[in-house]
Amino acid sequence: MYSDPLDTWEIIEEELRKPTIFKSRESLAPEYVPHKLPHREEELRMLASSFKHLITSPGSFSQKILITGAVGTGKTVTARVFGQVFTRKAREKGVNVAYVHVNCHRNRSLHNVVSDIALQLGINIPSRGLSVKEIYDAILGYLDERNIYAIITLDEFQYFAQIAGSDAVYFIVRTYDGVQYDVKRLNFIFISLDTSTLSLLDPVTESYLLRHMINLKPYTSKELFDILKYRAEEAFYEGVVSDEVLKFIADYEGSDKGGNGNARHAIEILTLAGVAAENEGSDKITLEHVRAAIMKTSREIINISEAILYSPLHELLVLWAVARLLRQTGQPYVKMGDVEKEYEMLCEMLGEKPRRHTQLYEYVMNLKKAGIIVARTSGKGQRGRTTLISTHYGPLDLLEKYIEDLVNRRLGITRR
Ligand SMILES: Nc1ncnc2c1ncn2[C@@H]1O[C@H](COP(=O)(O)OP(=O)(O)O)[C@@H](O)[C@H]1O
Ligand SMILES: [Mg+2]
Known part of the structure; x- marks a missing residue:
């Protein structure tokens, strides 16, 4: 269908005109070093x-x-x-x-x-x-x-x-x-x-x-509130986040309220809620934005994100291949041979030169040592022995999305 170029122009114009609620989004990134550390x-x-x-x-x-x-x-x-x-x-x-x-x-x-x-x-x-x-x-x-x-x-x-x-x-x-x-x-x-x-x-x-x-010690809800308050002041314009919203996140994540007391998780929820609000063109973060953000960030994904943040690119691609296959097949385990094929397909899609078998095997072993995947050798019954691979992390579609984002960021950086 023919679409009027002006529409595109307007779409972009409209997006650009939306007010931003972030004063400094970078200050919420995991590698940012804040000036103050409440409760430390x-x-x-x-x-x-x-x-x-x-x-x-x-x-x-x-x-x-x-x-x-x-x-x-x-x-x-x-x-x-x-x-x-x-x-x-x-x-x-x-x-x-x-x-x-x-x-x-x-x-x-x-x-x-x-x-x-x-x-x-x-x-x-x-x-x-x-x-x-x-x-x-x-x-x-x-x-x-x-x-x-x-x-x-x-x-x-x-x-x-x-x-x-x-x-x-x-x-x-x-x-x-x-x-x-x-x-x-x-x-x-x-x-x-x-x-x-x-x-x-x-x-x-x-x-x-x-x-x-x-x-x-894992942070209590009260401690997380103070941390979020401080980090939110750096990251958002005044009036964007209410104490009520911060307290909601702090209560969800606080170790005394059944959460993990994980400040990274709390900050990630705040960031995602901010992105959701901004995408909607809202000038405030609401409890609904926070709820949506909590739905998106399963605690499991946060744990794994910590573990693979610095994995080499091709190790991420192997993990991505594993997650894709597990989701597509619905099986509890996938074979190393199939993972390799899927991996090669991903490499082709991204224009990356695939690594050799021995290197891939090493990546699998590293992921196993890091507790991200489980790998075992198939029993004698099968023709030839093969390595069977799985992960307990999930949901798989979120995991895939997470790895994909990480890979894209990595490629964006290395290809510049
Ligand atoms: N007391 C604190 N005040 C402000 N930010 C904090 C505080 N503790 C942790 N953070 C933030 O929470 C996130 C996780 O902290 P990090 O040091 O990476 O945890 P760990 O190394 O124990 O996994 C980082 O973004 C960090 O800046
Ligand atoms: Mg750390």
Whole structure:
């Protein structure tokens, strides 16, 4: 059917004329670091006191701190905010402290972790050919030469411990063991969901970290209200969100009201409700917008979104293929061979060069280790053995949509 070009013009014009309710939508993004952290004051204080020696007697010892807590309790953001402010304070007092934040989910091998530390410190190392030891020595040398002390956060440490193994963990944890160092420049913050990874450490480090542990409790409804209030003030224009709406979200998610106490989830609901209001051309977020947003964000999807946020592109494509097949077939498990075919089809659709079988198998194993999928070998009955794959997460259509969005964002970024 012929459509008048003017219609298109008007549609776009109309959309552009709709008022926006977001003052700063970016400030609600997961990677945004806010200036204030309501209800994490005590934890920030503990961190500051733990790293005080960097100012009073820098180099005297190498501090190690463990931060634990469930998803969305503010582990990452607390470490980042602390790092930002502490380095500034130190500079003011004449000590050069660098803060490095490594995401171990994205960097799963010791080589990747160590390279990332070097990169963040701004050390020029050749991209190929250097061993872990050589890079590590380059880091220590660089800090010595410039008289810099470093606080290195290993976030999502459980992935590193599980995937890279105990030798890799020892390499980092025992930096200053055995050899006499006059000045100890490296200090560590380990972030993990719980204390289970500690069993991979030597007993001395384990008991030290247990005594130097900061456990973040899931947020209560009252706490989430304060957090949402603050974040909403940054993100929306005045009058867009009422306290009633914020309280509604806080009550849904608060740990004392049967929720997970997950600030990320609460903020995500607020964001989605805002988007819904804006799409409708409404200048206020209503309880109905929030209800719709809650329907859209099943808690399961939020949990998985945390786990795959930094997965390599092709690992996401494999997971996408699994979700599609599971939905299309309605079967509890799908075969690795079929996943590969579906994956290749997705690659073709996106103009991506498919990875080889061994690499795909590795992705499947990583997803399994991360608890996102379950994989097992088929019984003897079947002709030849095959890997059967499934996921407990869902609903699958939402999961697919979520992965698709993530893939598109990733491609948008890498293709620029
Ligand atoms: N006390 C707080 N004040 C403001 N925002 C917070 C607070 N705690 C968490 N957030 C926000 O909630 C989200 C989840 O926090 P994050 O640090 O990623 O949690 P975790 O690392 O424990 O999963 C982030 O967007 C973060 O900025
Ligand atoms: Mg985190």
